[in-house]
Amino acid sequence: MGDYESSKLDHENHLLLDQPLLQLPVELLRKNLRSARFEVEKDGSFVKETLKKTVTDNVGGRISQQDALKTLDSMIARMRGVKRKLTAFSEEENRLHRHEEVRVKHLAELYGMHTVDDVKYEGWSRTRLDRLLTDYLLRQGYVDSAKALAKERGIELLVDIDTFEQMNRIRRCLLNGSVQEALAWCTAGDTKKELRKMDSNLEFMLRYQQYIEIVRNRSQTKPDEALAHARKHLFPYRDMYKTEVMHACGLLGILPEYVSRVEAYKELYAPARWQMLADLFTTTHHSLLSLPPIPLLHIALSSGLSALKTPACHSIHPNSAAAPSHHTSLSLATSVCPICSTELNELARNVPHALHSKSHVEPDLLLLPNGRAYGKARLEEYAKKANLGDGQIKDLRTGQLYRVDELKKVYIT
Known part of the structure; x- marks a missing residue:
């Protein structure tokens, strides 16, 4: 009964890590619907106003019949453009529904398993690990490797390659000194409205960087271009971003070659600003789509390390994190605590300790003079295998x- 309880699957807690798997397609469907509605309302309003004006002018004799027909043709052409856009939105919706269907089916398979010893669980958990690895590769920018892994494992519909590919493309553009792609993302459809609801400063910071580059290259731009840009994109936010707008005004009075002498303006021309903008875009992108800020692989690994970690794993005992010596057999080396191993010891140093409500200590513990404790049965079995003399035992490590x-x-109280 105890073994069954320890291996029993808690489906609800087991799937906590998989929330983004279902949530991202839902967010993308919502974004797709908002974008379609935005296009319909924008072009619909234009056609209604144009049609109303054309009818009024035609009745009043202000335009000829030929001009009225040209206007009608332009409205028809515009509505055909709306139809093409809606077709693209419909195809995207169908693609997202396929993703969601496959993901629901994948997660539903877990409810057919009741213990981790189920033969099906190993395959399911392997697929999950492949998903986490693909997610990590996508977040780190290794898109080609992620695609190859997803294709090899047959999990293309369980990962979000297109979303992260677009994100990485825009991030690379920012790191290369271009804000155009990021601005296009901010203003596409009703994304601008959603960013405003989030109180995001991404668009302002991108416009601010545009202004900095105009002022930096003032010899190559028109004299009034910087002022026109500031009036349109910066001054309306002078109450919200007071410091940035004041720096923008002062930047006009300093030649680029003298900026390094003023600490307040020196940072504005620093290359590190592009890294800051790339990180800000990534954070905003994840928040908008309800994605975790760190890779899911990190979350899973931290949870696993914490579940195994005990205070002894990082104690001051000189041998607490030592690797098995050459005296230790291979079979015993596999029983060494993973956290105490040289591979994971430093990685687990800063994760919290696990809260264990039940003890899993060996029965009949015996304490060796070097401070280590082992079960009596295990010591006797090892002594027998090692052909030790009567009354002798050997430290397993x-x-x-x-x-x-x-x-x-040893008595445990």
Whole structure:
């Protein structure tokens, strides 16, 4: 009964890590619907106003019949353009529905398993690991590797390659000194309205960087271009971003070669601003689509390390994190605590300890003179396999020999 309870699957908690798997397609569907509605309302309003004006002018004799027909033709052409856009939105919606259907089916498979010992669980968990690895590769910008892994594992519909590919493309443009692509993303459809609801400063900071580049290259631009840009994109936000607007005004009075002498303006020309903008865009992108700010692989790895970590894993004992010595057999090396291994010890140093409500200590513990404790049955079994003499035992990790009368009984209270 105890073994069953320890291996029993808690489906609800098990799927906490998979919320973005279903949530992202829903957010993309909502965004797709808002964009379609935006196009319909924008072009619909234009056609209604144009038609109303054409009828009025035609009745009043202000335009000829030929001009009226040209206006009608232009309205028809515009509505055909709306139809093409709506067709694209419809295709995108169907694609997202396919993704959502496959993902729901994938997660529903887990409810057919009741323990981690189920033969189906290994395959399901392997698919999940492949998803986490693909998500990590996409977030780190290794899009080609992520595509290859997804294709090889057959999980193209379980990962969001297109979304992260677009994000990485815009991020690369920012790192290369171009804000045009990021601004196009901010103003596409009703994204601008959604960013305003989030109180995001991304668009302002992009416009601010545009202004900085205009002033930096003032010898190559028209004299009034910087002022026109500031009046249109910066001054309307002077109450919200007072410091930035004041710096923008002062920047006009300083030649680029003298900016490095003034600390307040020196940072505006620093290359690090492009990295800041790229990080700001990534954070805003994830917030808008309800994506976790860090890779899901990091969350899963941190949870796993925390579940295994105990205070002894990073104790001051000189051998607490030591690797198995050459005296230790391969079979015993596999039983060493993963957190104490050289591969994971430093990685797990800053994660919290697990809260264990039940103890899994071996029965009949015996304390060795070097401070290590092992179960009596395991020590006797190892001594027998090692052909030790009567009354002798060996430390399972260090290989040190001790007499049985040197051991002390351990009582857990």
